[in-house]
Amino acid sequence: MVGELEVAVELGERLEREAPLVQPWMRHVQARDVDRLVAVEEQVEVDRARAEARAAAADAAEAALDVEEEREEVSCAELGLDLRGGVQEARLVEVADRLRLPEGRHGAELEARLGREQVERPPKRRLPLAEVRSEADERAGHPTKVPCAVVSLTGRLGVVPLLLALAAGPAHAAVPRKDGTAYLPGPASPTRVLQNASPATSYLVELDRVRGPLAAPLLRAAGGVLLSPDLRLWLVPRSAVRTVVGRLARAGFVRTLEPDRRLTPLSTPTFTDPLFPSEWWRNVVGADSAEAPGPGKPVTVVDSGLDVNHPEFAGRPNTTLIGPQNLLGEDEWHGTAVSSVIGAPANGVGLVGVYPQADLAMADASPAGVLLTTSEVAGIAAGARRGPGVVNLSLGSEQLDPVERDAIFAAVARGSIVVAAAGNSRGQGNPLTYPASLPHVLTVAATGEHDAVASFSSSFRAVDLAAPGENIAAAVALPFVPAGFQPYAFVAGTSFSAPIVAGAAAWVWTRRPELDSSQVVEILRRSARDVGRKGFDVDTGFGIVDIPAALALAAPPRDPGEPNDDVYLVKPNGLLAGGSAPLTGPSQPTAAVTARVTPAEDPEDVYRVWVPARRSVRVALRGPGAGLELWASRTRSVFEGGSAAKRDLLGVRRPATATRTLTFRNRARKAALVYADVYLPRGATVAAQYALTVAIARR
Missing domain, CATH: 3.30.70 (Alpha-Beta Plaits)
Structure with missing residues (x-):
């Protein structure tokens, strides 16, 4: 097998150096020169402003298509693949996104990058505007006409039919400013x-x-x-x-x-005399007001190693060690302390965790005595494989890590809840901490004994909840206990607020197994006890976690399909190999989705929509606060701007109280895939619950 792959890679390298025997670029060759294939046309309906601007942008857009087609050809040749006879089907299958952009680039930056790619190959001739057609805008009270630009597109192995049309009114007005950020792979050179x-x-x-x-x-x-x-x-x-x-x-x-990068535990230890009844925080979160269940939804702690010889864990049932547990290193006491806050049993020794009988697993992220990204992502993956459950990350870094992000999003896609400590950098100006600042992470700040935010607790928009984080009694790994002291300490840090919430989430989920992960997270947010400024605030999020209130609150609607914040997260060979299933298909002409978008946490929902040949699809959005966009199948990110957005953005309906509708017509002889994007506008402060319906017309 190794030999076969080496041959394929060597072939790819040779193809990069050598000129092809036959010129593959046939985009502008006359149709009669392409064997006996018959030319077909791509039809794209746009608004009048776009039609007027099309001539000026045609060269740049065509050059971008050339670059993409060239890359597809090289990668296929390098793998020794033969696409003859299947090119038309391949046009309907997404390929890996090869943009190497960091997180947070918006339209202008994406456009700048696309512009550099386009310069790599000189533009061909301008595509002619061969025909203009008009169709009425479907919006009531807007009888304006929508011209349709018709262009021909000829591929190197034949003519590729991709005839698209949109009847959606002024589709290409200014791209809306949205609350989210683009999601693309990291650097690869x-x-x-x-x-x-x-x-x-x-x-x-x-x-x-x-x-x-x-x-x-x-x-x-x-x-x-x-x-x-x-x-x-x-x-x-x-x-x-x-x-x-x-x-x-x-x-x-x-x-x-x-x-591989070094991570930092988010805590500060203070050794003390033997414990006395000092777990003040249990009453604050309601752990003493309800009976904790037996083992249920699993909790995986990704941290430094667990001391299985500690009195709290020696012989503890329902405790799983994911790999060897190392205790040789400066911060190796940390994992034992975090685990005890979650699941120290009620055994008459020391302390009691928030969920004493939790199904607890420990993944050692510091096998060499230092927390590393390598071991962290391996632990996250192992926790996700245990089944839908909770993963606790009381660690962080000020550097965004695409690999860490992908590992967390993959765990969320498997149905797990990822809880992270907000960080202890309030005195340093509250720099963003990762993974706490990522979407789809339940981020936890720290409070003190009087419900005020802790003096060290980081503050930013991504904070979801708060939990006590000062003077928390915790178990300490035996090698770190000074002579004459008991193996316990009072500790402080968001590292110990996060496990309180992680244990609470597993407790509520075990008691309410009919819920999915999105409902559990939303229940914890909605049922939190508000402290500080009224309503959501960047110090404590929605408030301090409240277990009895979470057990009693009515279940909110599910938020399916997460994470689906951008094209890369839902397309095949994106975040996951299979991608997300389209809402519609040959046997599924209609679909309805009830979901929500939330500032910072989940501001964007992207769905794949299958449209059969020569048919139309109607996409309708109901519910105030969110907008609707349709994007073409070749879109790399719903945060594109400039000429990339003019090429790919098919239609926009901005936030409103009335139903927003977009209709897309596929004039091709083959099915097409487009993306429906539900988004929050930039500056949104409240979540938007919405209903999205998709229906394929009979004609």
């Missing part, structure tokens, strides 16, 4: 990563979801270790980055490459 990264002995390599398994023998032979099958994520030694990883990158296998 081995040379650039090695030059810019601090010295590291190992690197994280995230591979293409579909082709990644082909590289497994080669990476394993180079000393690589598979960390997450879902993400095709490997740990490789530095010596293999330029050689093996470099060759895989040139063949299009590598999606993200980064050095």
Whole structure:
């Protein structure tokens, strides 16, 4: 197998150096020169303003298409794939996004990057506007006409039919300012990563979801270790980055490459005399006002190792060790302390955790005495594989890590709840901390004994909840206990607020197993006891977690399909190999989704919509506060701007109280896929509950 892959990679490298025997660029060759294939046309309905601007933007847009088609061809050749006879079907299948942009780039930055890509190949001739047609705007009271620009598109292996039309009114007005950010893969150039990264002995390599398994023998032979099958994520030694990883990158296998990074536990220990009844926080969160259940939904702690010889954990049932547990390192007391806050049993010794009989697992993220991204993402993946449950991350960094982000989003996609400590950087100006600042993470701040925010607790929009984080009694790993002291300490930090919420989430979910993860999270937010400024605030989020209130609150609607914040997260070979299923299909002509978008936490919902040949689909959005967009199948991000948005954005309906409707007509002879995007506008402060309906017309 290794030999076969090496041959494929070598072939790809040769194809990059050598000119093709037959010129593959036939986009502008006359149809009669392409064997006996018959030319077809791409029809795109746009508004009048776009039709007038089309001539000026045609060269740039066409150049972008050239770049994408060229990349597809090289990667296929490198893999030794033969696309003859199947090119028309391949046009309907998403391919891996090869943009290497960091988090947070909006339309202008995306457009700047697309512009640089377009310069790589000189533009061809301008596409003619061969025909203009008009259709009435479907909106009541707006009888304006919508011209339809018709252009021809000829592929290198034949004519590719992709005839699209939109009857949706002024589709290409200014792109709305939205609350979310683009989600795209991280950098992948081995040379650039090695030059810019601090010295590291190992690197994280995230591979293409579909082709990644082909590289497994080669990476394993180079000393690589598979960390997450879902993400095709490997740990490789530095010596293999330029050689093996470099060759895989040139063949299009590598999606993200980064050095392994050190993480920081978010806590401060204070050793004390033996404990007395001092767990004041249990009453604050209602743990003493309801009976905790037996073992149920699993809780996985990803932290430093667990001391299984500690009196709280020696012989504790329902305790799983995910791999060896190391206790040799400066911060190795931390994991035992965090775990005790969640699940210290009621055994007459020491303290009692928030959920004493929790099904508890420990994944050691510091096997060498230092918390590392490598071990963190492996622990997150292991926790997600235990089934829908809760993953606690009382650690963080001020650096956004695309691999960490992908691991968390993959866990969320599997149905788990990820809880993270907000951080202890209030005195340093509240810099964003990751993973706490990521969407779809339940972020927890710290409060004191009088419900005020702790002096150290970080403050930002991503904070969801608060829990006590000062003077928290916790178990301490035996090697860290000074002589003459008991193996306990009073500790402080958001590291110990997060496990209170993680234990509470597992408790509520175990008592209410009919709920899914999105409902549990929303219940915890809605039932929280408001403190500080009225309503949501950046210090304590929606308030202090309240277990009895969460057990009693009526279930909110589900928020299905998460994470679905951008195209990359839902398309095949994006976050996951299979992507998200389209709302419609050959046997599913209609669909209805009830969901919500939330500021900071989940401001964008993107859905794939299948449209049969020569048919129309009607997409309707009901509920105030959110807007609706339709994007073409080739869209890389719903945060595109400039000419990329003019090319890909098919229609916009801004937030309103009335029903917003967009209708898309596929004039092609084959089915097409488009993206429906429900979004919150920039500056939104409240969540929007919505109902999205999709219906394929009979004609």
